[in-house]
Amino acid sequence: MMFNKILIANRGEIALRVHRACRELGIKTVAVHSTADADAMHVRMADEAICIGPPSATDSYLNVPNIISAAELTQADAIHPGYGFLSENARFAEIVEEHNIVWIGPTPDHIRRMGDKIEAKRTAAILGLPLVPGSDGPVETTEEAVAVADRIGYPVLVKAASGGGGRGMKVIPDGESAAALIAAAKSEAKAAFGDDTVYIEKYLSEPRHIEFQVFGDGKGGAIHLGERDCSLQRRHQKMLEEAPSPALSPAERAAMGEVVRRAVAKLEYRGAGTMEFLYEDGKFYFIEMNTRLQVEHPVTEAITGIDLVREQIRIAAGLPLSVTQEQIRFDGHAIECRINAEDPATFAPSPGRVTDYHAPGGLHVRVDSALYDGYRIPPYYDSLISKLIVFGATRDDAIARLRRALEEYVIHGPKTTIPLHQALIEDPEFQAGEYSIKWLERWLAARA
């Protein structure tokens, strides 16, 4: 029943990550690539590779007909979408299934429901998850929005129903500016997502971002794999993640994990997912569910010893979950640094040729990257070029190992955010685990 061949509809480090899981399961892989990625590592490693279009992602990695053709041509049994690109596109999932190809992911219905953030909150409420106080569904007119905001109390956050990736949000500090800011948010949402539906939430002042990794078997069986703390963000983009969260006690983890696990079971969810929460003053508030593998999944793999991509593939093949909740152990501490090809001071993208490359190694050091010596980072895609993940028996051990691994890491040519990570982990507040989602931007501002 296991697949013979999987097409990986992605590029970069995540395409390699999926390839590696396939290889270990004895499954052949098909890489797809744009003309700009002909020399990419994911193309080199795969058993077969097919060019699906020109550099622009719209014409290649988002080109549904070409990806389906590539799968048919190579007789792939299944498609793994990675993260980003088409991974949360319900219509794509449907088209894959209509072509009798297995979609390695949740049902199109679940993707659609959770992709609409208002619908997701409604579902979360039905499932018994705690929500951020806010409008009960979309707010139609600017006047209605102002009335809701007045009732909740300022500051509030106006969010686009179709938003994502940290885009489509605006803080409204007070009643005076409300009407103008809500009108602006609606027109920006229309321009960015083709949908001006917005909703309103209480703007929490110093929360942490804590998310739970979950898996469902599609038949009501579900497990949670603990949480990740992703509070260190710049412009709502995560920069460093860790598991477990320094803020949660084992009792809080077990209690909230069980709430989340039950919700996933009730949903009859299939495959990997992440329930994202804000956490403030000991309380959780659901913000959204991601119906795909996350960038930061390796920290969960490190503390549980479970290969999440392998688990995704097994479930898609109709196999049961490989572990029960009782069998899952959380052991030690893991930290991931997202290393971007960007100027560490200005964050300006820095693509180009890697003139010298040496990845760190040693005990409990993992590098998920598609870089190699002489590789030319194309300017067309995301600037994430490497994820450095370390594991230690304790958080202090993990930090010491991270310091050592960052020191070893050589990437010459493009500028990278390595120096920023080096400075960040020396900060006493980071070392104490005392940070909220506001912390990193304050820290960056103080350095400038």
Ligand code: ADP
């Ligand atoms: P996206 O889908 O764009 O990632 P999210 O709803 O997941 O949007 O929110 C992204 C980030 O925005 C969160 O991690 C948090 O930092 C911040 N955020 C979201 N909702 C709130 C809120 N109600 N109060 C304060 N910060 C918030």
